Amino acid sequence: MSEQILLELKGISKSFPGVRALDDISFQIKKGHIHALVGENGAGKSTLIKILDGIYRPDAGAMVYMGRQLSPRSPLDAQKQGISVVHQEIKLVDTLSVAENIFLGRPKTKHYLIDWRSIYKDAQDLLNSLDANLSAYAIVKELSIAQKQIVEICKAMSFNLELLIMDEPSATLTTKEQEVLFRTMRTLKAKGVTIIYISHRLEEIFNLADEVTVLRDGRLVGTSDVKNINRKQLISMMVGRDLENEYPKEKVEIGETLLEVKNLCRGRMVKNISFQLHSGEILGVAGLVGSGRTETARAIFGADKREKGSVIINGKELKGQSVAESIKNKIALVPEDRRRQGLILNMSVKENISLVGIDLVIKSKKINKALEKKMAHGFISKLRIQTPDEEREVKNLSGGNQQKVVLSKWLAVDSDVVIFDEPTRGIDVGAKAEIYRLLCSLAKEGKGIIMISSELPELLGMADRIIVMHDGKISGEVSGKDATQESILELAISR
Amino acid sequence: MGEKAQEQVQKGNFFKPIAAWFGNYPIALAVIGLSIIMSIMSSSFLSFNNIMNVLRQISMIAILAAGQFLVMVAGGIDISLGAVVGITGIVFSMGMVNLGMPPIVAGILAILVGAICGLFNGVQDAFLGIPPMIATLGTQSVARGLTYVLTNAYPISGLPESISFLGRGYLFSIPWPVLIMVVIFLIVGFVSQKTKFGRFVYASGGNSEAAYLSGIKVKKIKVLTYVIAGLLASLSSIILVSRLASGQPNAGLGWEFEAVTAVVIGGVSLAGGKGKIFGVLMGAILVGLLTNGMTLLNVNSYYQQMVKGLVLVFAVGLDVYQTRKRNKA
Numbered sequence: 001m002s003e004q005i006l007l008e009l010k011g012i013s014k015s016f017p018g019v020r021a022l023d024d025i026s027f028q029i030k031k032g033h034i035h036a037l038v039g040e041n042g043a044g045k046s047t048l049i050k051i052l053d054g055i056y057r058p059d060a061g062a063m064v065y066m067g068r069q070l071s072p073r074s075p076l077d078a079q080k081q082g083i084s085v086v087h088q089e090i091k092l093v094d095t096l097s098v099a100e101n102i103f104l105g106r107p108k109t110k111h112y113l114i115d116w117r118s119i120y121k122d123a124q125d126l127l128n129s130l131d132a133n134l135s136a137y138a139i140v141k142e143l144s145i146a147q148k149q150i151v152e153i154c155k156a157m158s159f160n161l162e163l164l165i166m167d168e169p170s171a172t173l174t175t176k177e178q179e180v181l182f183r184t185m186r187t188l189k190a191k192g193v194t195i196i197y198i199s200h201r202l203e204e205i206f207n208l209a210d211e212v213t214v215l216r217d218g219r220l221v222g223t224s225d226v227k228n229i230n231r232k233q234l235i236s237m238m239v240g241r242d243l244e245n246e247y248p249k250e251k252v253e254i255g256e257t258l259l260e261v262k263n264l265c266r267g268r269m270v271k272n273i274s275f276q277l278h279s280g281e282i283l284g285v286a287g288l289v290g291s292g293r294t295e296t297a298r299a300i301f302g303a304d305k306r307e308k309g310s311v312i313i314n315g316k317e318l319k320g321q322s323v324a325e326s327i328k329n330k331i332a333l334v335p336e337d338r339r340r341q342g343l344i345l346n347m348s349v350k351e352n353i354s355l356v357g358i359d360l361v362i363k364s365k366k367i368n369k370a371l372e373k374k375m376a377h378g379f380i381s382k383l384r385i386q387t388p389d390e391e392r393e394v395k396n397l398s399g400g401n402q403q404k405v406v407l408s409k410w411l412a413v414d415s416d417v418v419i420f421d422e423p424t425r426g427i428d429v430g431a432k433a434e435i436y437r438l439l440c441s442l443a444k445e446g447k448g449i450i451m452i453s454s455e456l457p458e459l460l461g462m463a464d465r466i467i468v469m470h471d472g473k474i475s476g477e478v479s480g481k482d483a484t485q486e487s488i489l490e491l492a493i494s495r
Numbered sequence: 496m497g498e499k500a501q502e503q504v505q506k507g508n509f510f511k512p513i514a515a516w517f518g519n520y521p522i523a524l525a526v527i528g529l530s531i532i533m534s535i536m537s538s539s540f541l542s543f544n545n546i547m548n549v550l551r552q553i554s555m556i557a558i559l560a561a562g563q564f565l566v567m568v569a570g571g572i573d574i575s576l577g578a579v580v581g582i583t584g585i586v587f588s589m590g591m592v593n594l595g596m597p598p599i600v601a602g603i604l605a606i607l608v609g610a611i612c613g614l615f616n617g618v619q620d621a622f623l624g625i626p627p628m629i630a631t632l633g634t635q636s637v638a639r640g641l642t643y644v645l646t647n648a649y650p651i652s653g654l655p656e657s658i659s660f661l662g663r664g665y666l667f668s669i670p671w672p673v674l675i676m677v678v679i680f681l682i683v684g685f686v687s688q689k690t691k692f693g694r695f696v697y698a699s700g701g702n703s704e705a706a707y708l709s710g711i712k713v714k715k716i717k718v719l720t721y722v723i724a725g726l727l728a729s730l731s732s733i734i735l736v737s738r739l740a741s742g743q744p745n746a747g748l749g750w751e752f753e754a755v756t757a758v759v760i761g762g763v764s765l766a767g768g769k770g771k772i773f774g775v776l777m778g779a780i781l782v783g784l785l786t787n788g789m790t791l792l793n794v795n796s797y798y799q800q801m802v803k804g805l806v807l808v809f810a811v812g813l814d815v816y817q818t819r820k821r822n823k824a
Contacts, residue, residue: 303708327710341708344701346768355698355709358691366689409709 006031012061021047023218034195036205039215040428053085054078084156085165090148099123099136102155126154146177165196174289247461250440255279258448264309269295271472277448284463285452292472293452301333302326332410336421342406345395350376357412379408400431419450456485522777529784553783554672558731560757561683562724564775569720570700570767571627575634576728580747582638583609583729588651588742606729613725617718651742662738684772701768760810
């Protein structure tokens, strides 16, 4: 059986000052296949996409695309040749309609006037061809993320789409939305479109992809048929070593009640939430995006006002409704969006670590440089934060290391209860395992952990107990041992 | 061969910190360059007296800029400061002339009024969520209008002689305004770099959401920066009144522009969270030198205004460009 090759990379290399981002990458992409591209953060996936998209030019090597030389000069040039990228961050104009977005910058005209009728008709045709239940007149602002991605795909299809590159499209989708996206991808495949698919979620790769190519540190590790490889092999290809146990859960004695939440209410997203958290316990919180998990965490933490109900920590009720009060009573929140909510990106590692516990490094009204440095050094070595030194701005660190900086900030004030909202989002496999180990060691120290996550395998692997939220309420509780993905989903989806 | 390489290494080691320092403060290079040009043009430029003269000229704008610096690092901007100079100057002079207050009482009253203006700005920005450019534009109009209402647009004269030292006097042959400026900059430098409040100002401007979730009372911090800016504006105004020996209703007109220029070319990002007070001092000196130089060259003051506008746009453009470049890398 001879399968047609759509794209062949031959010895692609690209360097940036101080980094060899891609080193002699060669592999083939077969026409009409879904080809997964995986690797840890910093493996070179983004650089490779940017080369295909015409943003970067390779230093060496060649690309053969449909039998001819490919060297796109810009994203538009790439699109004209049938190559489109759907980025993780959606690039649509929120205030315009679906159709206007699809033909943005390329209006169809008739007698020098914009031919709206044909724009809306063509847009609707494209949407229908993907079986998307979506109107061309809808305003993009009102769409879900998955629907927005479909609009992006339609935009790509409005050029003669041959090769669609999707950069972690599922990272922020709910389970239901993911299904919509995956169905769309299969429809595209049936139409003969080739897809390069980037994801950190391994299950998806096994469900969707035909082949998988693994990059590590800018080098090609290998390309394989998905049929001929299992999960464990794929992980070891990505990490470069065998990951003994993805979830290093340890047995910890569960102690007395640390935190008690009673009848907590706030708006539509937090309704009558009650639960207890014990020392040494990892309490998982499952639920779809939008089920009120984050809002509950913020209300417990005092970041948003509680309308009703009480939060009791170490036997003391929090009355002040402020972040400062929660911090004083040793509650910590590691928020879901590191860059927007967790870190001051312009500040150094040191300054971020000391932000919450600044009083600990103040001596006679002055920030004591030596004390602050010592605090930073302590956490850099304890949590193995990879940074050249404590003065490096956190924005230059990788996602996993940034997450460790956020965590250090809270460990500095010796928090008893740590709420993690999506602790491993956008973090690569190796760093994930480290974060898991940290959760375990915190539990061993007798702290209470609340772990909000959309990744069910991680909840099942780590949590002692899982509460499931739906529509602002707790819809059920399962023990970590007996739970299955199905039983959790059942509770998470409306019945 | 080996020796030469070693020598280069040593040379590199010697110049590296200097180059790095200038890399952090490219503005210092511009100040030095401009000074060299000025000293070639005018042989008396580098004399002690002339340098003091230039510093005295810039002192009031520089004090204004020190307040603006804190506001902008915290992520705001205050374009009412010029009008605050106007109203506080009138409060100061009318307090003494019309109400017969002793200078110290009138001064405290003026500083209080400045602080209230700052509070008004801060509450609008931090608590009501009005964009600071608009909030302080409103304050500017209110304050300037009030100044004209109080004075009927006539200057207030007949101030006591006892205050003139503040504007015109010397201590150990250094002008008082220069001394005050230096003290203010040392204090603001200390506060911004060494204290918890300073750190929180940077954190609030760098990422207000993350700062809030770290337990920082971001709104309070922002209001405080505006209050300090209003306070410093009134101090600057008191120096001006003492120097002119009269309260001018038009005092401080357009000063907020020069203060913003000094802060921005001093390396403070418009986005907040970044910049050092030393850069702001250099920025103020550069603006002062530019004015001084153009005056020496007999450039018409209308043209001077155009040049300053271009300098501001250029400085902001550079800031935007560098931010973009950094985000790309």
